[in-house]
Amino acid sequence: MRQPDQHMSPRTRHALEFVLDNLVWFMLVFVLVVFSIAIPNYFQLGIFANIIEASSVLGVMSIGLALVIITGHMDLSVESVAALSAMAVGILFCSAGIGLGVQLHPEWLMVPVSLLIALAVGGIIGAINGYLVVKVKMSAFIITLASYIWVRGLVLVISGGRSAQDLAPAIRWFGIQRLLGLPLTAWIAIACFVAFSLIMAKTPFGRHLIMIGGNETATFRAGIRVHRNLVIAFVLAGAIAGLAGWLLAIRTSGATANLGVGLLFNAFAAVVIGGVSLKGGVGTLPGVYAGVLLLSAINTAINLMGLPANFTQVIHGLLVLAAVLLDAFKQTIRQRLA
Amino acid sequence: MSEPLLVLDNVTKNYGAIEALKGISFSIGKGEVVALLGDNGAGKSTLVKIIAGGLEPTSGRMLFEGKEFLARSPAEAKAAGIETVYQDLSLCTNVDVVANFFMGREITRKFLGVPVLDEPAMEQVVEKALASAGTRIPSLRTNVEHLSGGQRQAIELNRFVHFGGKLVLLDEPFAALGIEQTRRGLDMIRQVARQGIGVVIITHIMQQAFQVADRIVVIRQGVVAGDVARNKTSPDAVIDMITGETLAGAGPAG
Numbered sequence: 001m002r003q004p005d006q007h008m009s010p011r012t013r014h015a016l017e018f019v020l021d022n023l024v025w026f027m028l029v030f031v032l033v034v035f036s037i038a039i040p041n042y043f044q045l046g047i048f049a050n051i052i053e054a055s056s057v058l059g060v061m062s063i064g065l066a067l068v069i070i071t072g073h074m075d076l077s078v079e080s081v082a083a084l085s086a087m088a089v090g091i092l093f094c095s096a097g098i099g100l101g102v103q104l105h106p107e108w109l110m111v112p113v114s115l116l117i118a119l120a121v122g123g124i125i126g127a128i129n130g131y132l133v134v135k136v137k138m139s140a141f142i143i144t145l146a147s148y149i150w151v152r153g154l155v156l157v158i159s160g161g162r163s164a165q166d167l168a169p170a171i172r173w174f175g176i177q178r179l180l181g182l183p184l185t186a187w188i189a190i191a192c193f194v195a196f197s198l199i200m201a202k203t204p205f206g207r208h209l210i211m212i213g214g215n216e217t218a219t220f221r222a223g224i225r226v227h228r229n230l231v232i233a234f235v236l237a238g239a240i241a242g243l244a245g246w247l248l249a250i251r252t253s254g255a256t257a258n259l260g261v262g263l264l265f266n267a268f269a270a271v272v273i274g275g276v277s278l279k280g281g282v283g284t285l286p287g288v289y290a291g292v293l294l295l296s297a298i299n300t301a302i303n304l305m306g307l308p309a310n311f312t313q314v315i316h317g318l319l320v321l322a323a324v325l326l327d328a329f330k331q332t333i334r335q336r337l338a
Numbered sequence: 339m340s341e342p343l344l345v346l347d348n349v350t351k352n353y354g355a356i357e358a359l360k361g362i363s364f365s366i367g368k369g370e371v372v373a374l375l376g377d378n379g380a381g382k383s384t385l386v387k388i389i390a391g392g393l394e395p396t397s398g399r400m401l402f403e404g405k406e407f408l409a410r411s412p413a414e415a416k417a418a419g420i421e422t423v424y425q426d427l428s429l430c431t432n433v434d435v436v437a438n439f440f441m442g443r444e445i446t447r448k449f450l451g452v453p454v455l456d457e458p459a460m461e462q463v464v465e466k467a468l469a470s471a472g473t474r475i476p477s478l479r480t481n482v483e484h485l486s487g488g489q490r491q492a493i494e495l496n497r498f499v500h501f502g503g504k505l506v507l508l509d510e511p512f513a514a515l516g517i518e519q520t521r522r523g524l525d526m527i528r529q530v531a532r533q534g535i536g537v538v539i540i541t542h543i544m545q546q547a548f549q550v551a552d553r554i555v556v557i558r559q560g561v562v563a564g565d566v567a568r569n570k571t572s573p574d575a576v577i578d579m580i581t582g583e584t585l586a587g588a589g590p591a592g
């Protein structure tokens with residue numbers, strides 16, 4: 001629209017659009033380079049592996065949150081859902097504390113069974129959220145805020161405030177066994193990102209979710225089954241949070257009543273930094289993964305520099321602010337490009 | 339008149355105590371263009387939404403191709419072959435032209451049993467459809483938010499021309515279009531009607547109605563105030579029907 005842009009060659013324009021679309025990746029690389037130069041011992045394969053490893057639970061949870069936000073809704077319950085799933089797995093398959101120490105034969109059977117339980121717990125709560133949002137037509141923010149509270153309450157109730165320890169070794173194997181330097185739990189997170197990125201970008205279902213986030217009325221008029229798609233999105237967000245809980249139980253080899261407290265806000269930060277608009281309809285999952293890695297990279301830097309851990313929260317908060325400002329800035333640039 | 343495609347029989351719609359439609363009866367033939375006229379608040383848009391599945395009527399019945407018909411959702415109306423272009427545009431501005439064109443009926447191919455969007459195939463179809471309608475959009479991969487009002491409306495119009503169906507409902511489709519684009523849009527409507535598709539067009543502009551319609555139906559205060567063939571009436575007579583000066587030329591009651 002502006003005069004100077006008329007002279008921009010298509011090539012510069014494409015390059016600029018590419019940078020805007022993948023801005024968070026550039027930020028990640030920039031941050032990694034700066035830290036590698038500035039902080040002694042940062043530049044090590046082990047550190048990078050650690051960044052990926054430390055972000056697996058948060059990463060998985062962010063996928064579900066991002067899905068629902070992209071459809072123009074909200075799921076504040078993911079953190080509590082993950083805790084409930086972790087607690088369910090912990091109570092059943094831990095041998096100490098409140099764990100019942102359920103044994104299955106052969107032992108590997110505990111892996112799919114515990115995973116299914118975690119996914120089912122999450123999926124059911126997601127279904128409740130989705131049903132209430134679609135049928136009762138209440139704001140997803142309020143409904144999932146309620147779930148955030150009552151699901152955490154349920155964790156306290158079933159655990160009696162106590163914890164379960166010593167998760168069955170067959171399940172913990174996922175957190176110990178390494179492939180190319182990364183534990184299998186990290187590979188699960190990466191696989192989830194790849195799978196859901198493909199679903200969002202390449203399938204009609206993903207396309208419909210993005211369009212619902214853009215203009216729900218238009219998609220309804222076009223004959224897309226909006227309600228069904230929304231319920232599926234909430235069920236997926238719940239089930240993915242359940243998977244995050246399963247990974248959390250493996251990571252901590254059990255479950256405590258306050259497991260995962262604060263993860264929701266980190267997930268939010270990652271999603272927003274990753275370029276997902278809270279208004280819905282905008283954002284990609286690879287971007288969210290970059291956001292997760294960015295947070296993790298900064299955490300690692302803080303640890304290595306020996307700063308008090310309390311600084312992380314201040315920095316995360318500032319990062320979210322920066323991400324929102326950056327998003328607004330990106331919008332203006334894009335408008336000029338058009 | 340040709341074989342009736344859609345018959346409305348005493349369709350009513352109440353919002354609480356308010357009677358938006360007090361009993362609408364008229365019919366649309368195959369390949370016929372009906373202009374639906376009426377003052378603001380006469381009930382035109384309500385009627386279109388009822389046919390298109392966006393609203394359910396309070397009472398009355400509809401026959402589509404001779405069979406009892408009631409669309410409970412836009413998806414059902416679409417499945418029956420009814421396409422609608424709404425007054426407020428129904429585009430998702432956050433995705434590109436191709437995605438909007440195929441909204442809800444994407445071309446897919448199976449990859450390991452999973453339906454995957456066939457982008458090249460869709461892009462080709464859109465390119466052809468827009469080219470044959472003389473619409474120029476720089477890149478089909480730009481998000482619709484970057485397009486002008488006219489370009490957006492052109493996408494919607496080309497969409498119904500391409501997918502056709504059996505009956506097309508147009509709720510003030512030319513509101514954002516320039517003179518040349520409007521002329522082309524009216525041509526599109528005639529072209530669609532020639533294929534045997536029934537067209538209902540809502541408009542405020544008398545001239546457009548007389549340019550394109552075979553028949554003019556006037557709605558006033560929730561009832562049909564006039565139902566006349568275009569060549570048997572005049573703009574002045576239609577204006578009188580809209581404002582209620584006279585009921586001359588009113589269609590058969592009931």
